[in-house]
Amino acid sequence: MPAVNTASLPDIVFMLLFFFMVATVMRQNTLKIDNNLPFADQVEKLDKKDLVMYIYAGKPSANYKSFGTEARIQLNDDFAGVRDIAAFIAAERASKREELIPFLTTALKVDSEANMGLIGDIKQELRKVNALKINYTTKKGSVFGRD
Amino acid sequence: MAKRAAPEVNAGSMADIAFLLLIFFLVTTTIETDSGINRKLPPMEESDEDVIIKQKNIFTVLLNGKDQLLVEDEIMELKDLRKAAVEFLDNGGDRSCDYCKGKKDPASSDNPDKAIISLKNERETSYKMYIAVQNELVAAYNELRDDRAQALYGNSFSDMEANYKDVNWPGNKEKLKEKIDQIKLDYPQKLSEVQ
Numbered sequence: 001m002p003a004v005n006t007a008s009l010p011d012i013v014f015m016l017l018f019f020f021m022v023a024t025v026m027r028q029n030t031l032k033i034d035n036n037l038p039f040a041d042q043v044e045k046l047d048k049k050d051l052v053m054y055i056y057a058g059k060p061s062a063n064y065k066s067f068g069t070e071a072r073i074q075l076n077d078d079f080a081g082v083r084d085i086a087a088f089i090a091a092e093r094a095s096k097r098e099e100l101i102p103f104l105t106t107a108l109k110v111d112s113e114a115n116m117g118l119i120g121d122i123k124q125e126l127r128k129v130n131a132l133k134i135n136y137t138t139k140k141g142s143v144f145g146r147d
Numbered sequence: 148m149a150k151r152a153a154p155e156v157n158a159g160s161m162a163d164i165a166f167l168l169l170i171f172f173l174v175t176t177t178i179e180t181d182s183g184i185n186r187k188l189p190p191m192e193e194s195d196e197d198v199i200i201k202q203k204n205i206f207t208v209l210l211n212g213k214d215q216l217l218v219e220d221e222i223m224e225l226k227d228l229r230k231a232a233v234e235f236l237d238n239g240g241d242r243s244c245d246y247c248k249g250k251k252d253p254a255s256s257d258n259p260d261k262a263i264i265s266l267k268n269e270r271e272t273s274y275k276m277y278i279a280v281q282n283e284l285v286a287a288y289n290e291l292r293d294d295r296a297q298a299l300y301g302n303s304f305s306d307m308e309a310n311y312k313d314v315n316w317p318g319n320k321e322k323l324k325e326k327i328d329q330i331k332l333d334y335p336q337k338l339s340e341v342q
Binding site for chain 2: 006009010013014016017020023024038039040041042043044052105107109112113114116117119120123126127128133134135136137138143144
C-alpha cells in the first residue's frame with residue numbers, strides 16, 4: 001500500500017491558521033475584579049466590538065483583597081474611581097475616528113452582586129459626558145433560574 | 148570545484164510548526180460576542196416645563212434595598228411582573244387604541260402611547276435584581292410588539308428585527324423598516340428611571 005501523500009498538509013494547516021489569526025480578538029483587559037454577569041433573556045447582540053467601551057465593576061477578586069470588599073470600578077487594566085470615567089470616555093473617543101463617535105456604546109460589565117448605588121453613579125457620570133448609549137452586558141439565561 | 152545543486156530544505160517539520168501556531172490561535176480565539184440589554188440614558192439638560200402626566204398612566208415599580216418589589220403600591224413577586232406590565236400597557240382605557248386587547252379599565256392607562264413605566268431603585272438594590280426587573284419590563288414590551296407584529300404582518304417582531312440586521316436577508320429592507328417603525332409607534336417603549 002503506498003503511503004498517503006502529506007505534502008499538502010502544511011497548506012491546509014496554514015489555511016486554518018490564517019482563519020483563526022484573522023478571527024482572533026485578544027482579551028483586552030486583565031480583570032482585577034470578580035465579574036459574574038447576571039442572567040437575562042431579552043438580550044440584543046453587541047456586535048461591532050470596535051465601537052464598544054467597556055466599564056467593569058465588581059468586588060476585587062481574591063488576589064486583590066487589599067483593595068477592600070466593596071464593589072469597585074475597573075477601567076482598562078486598573079481600578080478607578082467614579083471621577084475617572086469622564087477622562088476614560090474622552091480617551092476612548094479620542095482613539096476612534098470622529099464619524100464613529102455617535103455610535104459608541106458603553107458596555108457595563110457589572111458583577112451581579114454589586115449594588116445599584118455604584119451603577120447609578122456610573123450612569124450619572126456617563127450622562128455628564130453625554131455617552132448615552134449603554135448596554136448592560138448579561139449572560140443569556142432565565143432571570144429566575146440559576147443563582 | 149564541482150557545481151552542486153543547492154541542498155533542498157527539509158520541509159517535513161513545517162506542518163508541526165503550523166500546527167503549533169494553529170493551536171495557539173485556536174485557544175486564544177473568542178468568537179462569541181457579548182449580548183445584553185440596550186438602554187438609552189436621558190440627556191443631562193432638563194427641560195424646564197413640567198410635563199403633567201396623569202397618575203393612572205404611570206406604572207410605578209419600586210425596588211427596595213432588600214430586593215423586594217412594590218408595583219403600583221402592592222408587593223409583587225418578580226414572576227408576576229411581566230403579566231402586570233402587559234396588562235397595564237395593553238389596557239386602552241380611553242378606547243382610542245383599537246388594537247389593544249386589555250380590559251379597558253378606565254382606572255388604568257389610557258393607551259400604549261401614554262402609558263409610562265417608572266422604575267425606581269435604591270442604592271442598596273442588587274444589580275442582579277435590577278437586571279431581572281429590567282428584563283421583565285423589556286419582555287413585556289417585546290411580548291406586545293410580537294403580538295402586534297403577528298396580527299399585522301404574520302411575523303414576530305423579533306424575527307423582523309433579526310431580518311433587518313441580517314445582511315443576507317433577501318427581502319425589501321425599506322419596507323421592513325417601515326413595518327418595524329409602525330410597531331414601535333404602536334407600542335413605544337416608555338421606561339423612565341427615577342434617580
